[in-house]
Amino acid sequence: MKTRHQNLPKSIRVSLGSAIVLGLLSGKLDAEPTTAYLMTYREDKCASNCGFCSQARESQAKADMLSRVSWPIFPTEHVLNGISIAARKGKIRRVCLQALNYPNVFQCLTALSQAIRQKTNMPISISCQPLNTENVRQLAEAGVERIGIPLDAATEELFDKVKGRDVKGPYDWKVQFRLLGEAVKVFGKGKVSTHLIVGLGESEREMVKAIQRCIDMGVLPALFAFTPIAGTKLENLPQPQIESYRRIQVARHLILHRTVRYEDMDFDEKGKIRDFGIDKKTLLQLVQTSEPFLTSGCLNCNRPYYNEKPSGPIYNYPRKLTEKEQSSIKAQLGLNGSIYP
Secondary structure, three states, X not given: OOOOOOOOXXXXXXXXXXXXXXXXXXXXXXXXXXXXXXXXXXXXXXXXXXXXXXXXXXXXXXXXXXXXEEOOEEEHHHHHHHHHHHHHOOOOOEEEEEOOOOOOHHHHHHHHHHHHHHHOOXXXXXXXXXXXXXXXXXXXXOOOOEEEOOOEOOOXXXXXXXXXXXXXXXXXXXXXXXXXXXXXXXXXXXXXXXXXXXXXXXXXXXXXXXXXXXXXXXXXXXXXXXXOOOOOOOOOOOOOOHHHHHHHHHHHXXXXXXOOOHHHOEEOOOOOEEEOOOOHXXXXXXXXXXXXXXXXXXXXXXXXXXXXXXXXXXXXEOOOOOHHHHHHHXXXXXXXXXXXX
């Protein structure tokens, strides 16, 4: 029997890896996604104009791309059936809906959430840009477990430059934080996420300060490495240095787990982390857990190769580290002497 909901879109995009796991395409995967990643579909591009995004209004990038990932289009009913089967087999443990910005997107997201909920009890996350508190409540009432409202940039200046007024985008830094706070009131602390993209021009100090602000609000910050995409405004900006990204991953982990705060860390004159506020032994033990370097985000989100090629460098690992990878990260963190003698 077909699932019928008012405003349910006929088609939806699915990340390539998720499409394989859901049985919509054939193929082999080096690392299978443990979350089914979906993206709202429309013929036109997003109404927003974020400088890093292939879906942006003025982007010349391919319409089926988001970051490095291809997102083919499928009939929504086929995707819903694939989710139901994959959930029963234990292949996926969460559904994540990525939303473009367009006039009736929240009606579509509500209908999609209700349709997924009818098929399975799988937790649903939605990454979107709500315009008001009512949009947030609407999703909660539809059965969404978590909401993500992306900040992307670590400072107000960079926010304006890459997704706000400087690129004629609809977003405002202060409004974004207000909506994050409203979302925490609706969903609860720990049930609201945001994205922070490392490599847009911020210092490590600025990024760590933004991480601390989010966690103090009860918002979970997920780290992404900037990925240049041909056809976007920022196509010529390089990816962040892997050593810098590693330091920020460690700082995020320590702040998230209340081990230290931003104020406990030491930075040099360029804003580079000089000391995490922990000793070398503790830092070595942290590397051995793999945890700071895994994909950060909702529970059971491993997001394989979203920012990187499988050949590396790997910014966010979709699985536990091998001994060789641990050794490489120790060198990147200066545990052979440059930071911690």
